[in-house]
Amino acid sequence: MTPHEWDAATYDRVSEPQLQWGREVLDRLSLRGDERVLDAGCGSGRVTAELQSRLPRGRVVAVDGSAAMVARAREALGPGAEVIESDLLDLELEEPVDAAFSTATFHWILDHDRLFARLHAALRPGGRLVAQCGGEGNVAGFLAASRRVAAREPYRGLLDDVSRAWRFAAPDETAWRLEAAGFVDVRCWLSEAPVVPPDPPAFLTSVCCGPHLERLPAPLQDGFVEDVLAELGAPPVLDYVRLNIGARRAESVA
Ligand SMILES: C[S@@+](CC[C@H](N)C(=O)[O-])C[C@H]1O[C@@H](n2cnc3c(N)ncnc32)[C@H](O)[C@@H]1O
Structure with missing residues (x-):
């Protein structure tokens, strides 16, 4: 499945919560400052810029599947970043990285087995993975509110498969997947x-609501967001649950 496209300018403006989480996760990645570090899913580059500032003699390798996000991140990070x-x-x-970092x-x-295999292959032996993403139970209240709205006219029948847009995995299954991919010292x-x-x-x-809006005709999109906000009540609390990940690629066996 192709990654969905993002409104990079809006994401950059409103992603204060993700920036805050990104800083907290970065604090778990101790760095000397001369490493090459992957940011897997760099988005518009706000968190990546904080990573870059911790690598004065190193280099960031920022990867994203959205063309709009990549363009924005290139602008934010300048020629010093790949x-x-x-x-x-x-x-x-082309060259393995010393550490892999990822947030949000x-x-x-959806395919975490393949994702972890690709990250494992990107790391040098002994390289660390420090990451955070939505985990089991993430935004359950928001999803329930959006399901209630989706069950009403004029949205009924248009959003039945939207929950398949995300994988909010549990810590245990993630630890098993990471170990199966070859990671050690796994903590989730x-x-x-x-x-x-x-x-x-x-x-x-x-x-x-990105996945919802992709499935709705343009004239219904703003109304859907307004209806979900009304359903959430005031203030609109999003009940985020984060899955935190720490792991290391095993050293090569001589
Ligand atoms: C919520 S943003 C997080 C961006 C950034 N890490 C942050 O914390 O602000 C999620 C990002 O993951 C990217 N993404 C989602 N699926 C992807 C995939 N399969 N391959 C590459 N990037 C992907 C999206 O394009 C988007 O930029």
Whole structure:
């Protein structure tokens, strides 16, 4: 399945929650400053820029599947970064990276076995993976509200398969998948991170409701977002649950 396209300018403007989570996850990735580090799913590059500032003698390799996000990230990161447009499921780097980092991305990818195999292949032996994405139970309240709206006219029957847009995996299954892909020292856990988003209509349009809106005809899209916001009530709390991941590619056996 092709990754879905994003409104990069709006995402860049409203992604304060993702920036905050990104900073917290970056604090778990201790760096000397001279490494090559992959940002898997760099988006518009806001979190990647923070990673880049921690690599004064190193280099960021930023990868995303959205052409609009890649264009925005190239602008934000400048010539010092390598920015690659690629589906992470097809990721192939010319040279392995010392570490792989990713935030707010893995749940947009359904095939985690293949994703972890590609990340494993991108890392040098001993290289670390530090990541966070939506996990089991993520935005359950938002999804319930959007299901209630989708069951009503004029949306009825148009959004029946939307829950297949994401994989909100549990820690145990993720740990098994990482180990099956060849990772060691695996640690996965959930954390709750409720958010009242900045500019809720723009946030829902560019982030949470992207898969819904792709399935709706243009004249229904703004109304759907308004109806979901009304269903969420005030303030519109998005009940985010994050899946945190730490792992390491095993050293080569001599
Ligand atoms: C919510 S954004 C997160 C961006 C950034 N990491 C951040 O925290 O702000 C999710 C990103 O994952 C990318 N993405 C989703 N599926 C992908 C795939 N299969 N391959 C590459 N990128 C993908 C999207 O294009 C989007 O830029």
